[in-house]
Amino acid sequence: LTIPEKSTPSASDDGKVQMGKPINIYTNRNSTAYTHNLIFSIGGTEVDRRENVEGGKQWTPDENLASKTGNKLSVSCKVTCETYNGTLLVGTSATQIVLTVPDATVPSLSKTSIVLGEEIIIYTPRKADCYEHDISYTLKASGSSTVALSKDFNGPIQESYKWTPSLSLLAPAIPSATKGTITVTCTTRFKDSTTVIGTASPVSFTVTIPD
Numbered sequence: 001l002t003i004p005e006k007s008t009p010s011a012s013d014d015g016k017v018q019m020g021k022p023i024n025i026y027t028n029r030n031s032t033a034y035t036h037n038l039i040f041s042i043g044g045t046e047v048d049r050r051e052n053v054e055g056g057k058q059w060t061p062d063e064n065l066a067s068k069t070g071n072k073l074s075v076s077c078k079v080t081c082e083t084y085n086g087t088l089l090v091g092t093s094a095t096q097i098v099l100t101v102p103d104a105t106v107p108s109l110s111k112t113s114i115v116l117g118e119e120i121i122i123y124t125p126r127k128a129d130c131y132e133h134d135i136s137y138t139l140k141a142s143g144s145s146t147v148a149l150s151k152d153f154n155g156p157i158q159e160s161y162k163w164t165p166s167l168s169l170l171a172p173a174i175p176s177a178t179k180g181t182i183t184v185t186c187t188t189r190f191k192d193s194t195t196v197i198g199t200a201s202p203v204s205f206t207v208t209i210p211d
Helices: 063-068 167-173
Strands: 009-011 016-018 023-027 035-040 045-053 057-059 074-083 088-100 114-115 119-125 131-141 149-152 158-161 179-190 196-199 203-208
Touching: 009 074, 009 088, 023 035, 023 074, 035 057, 045 057, 045 063, 088 149, 167 179
Parallel strands: 016 088, 114 203
Antiparallel strands: 009 023, 023 057, 035 045, 035 074, 074 088, 119 158, 131 149, 131 179, 179 196, 179 203
16 A cells, blocks of 8 residues: 555635735645645745645745846746645645745825925835836926926935925926916836836926915
């Protein structure tokens, strides 16, 4: 008599998942006596493991695994399944899943309106430590569709940016208006790389020229 074959792993969602979201890893468990170690590796380096798994396991890849992609938007992850009968290693098998990087940062603002010369904070809560941001803004006079001023912030920017819109810079751009709208655009990319993760919908706030 010989014991049943080793288990083989498989994955839900066609084996593709975004970092930070769960995926189910199944084992076909050829004996109820079997337990498994699931080992997750990228490029030959172990990044996580789950031990004493029976029929399957839900796994959520860490969002910071984005740093393991080589500045690419996805990476292959090997899932190795070690099958044990007690302390006896019955055998090892593996499958591949694809991990995609977290979404681009969605910016937000500390205020919806300010008087020129007041401070506003642009929040850019990145989902992975290997992300950074390029931020730009445009200024339009109230009621106008014409861009009066367009500039990039000094970057790169990580988690937030404190900004005091200058009266001397912005007011002359809309000389016939007492109010304007500033629209902020945030583009997320990998650190020290030109590979763009994405650009979120812009956010806007109103500026008023002081009395």
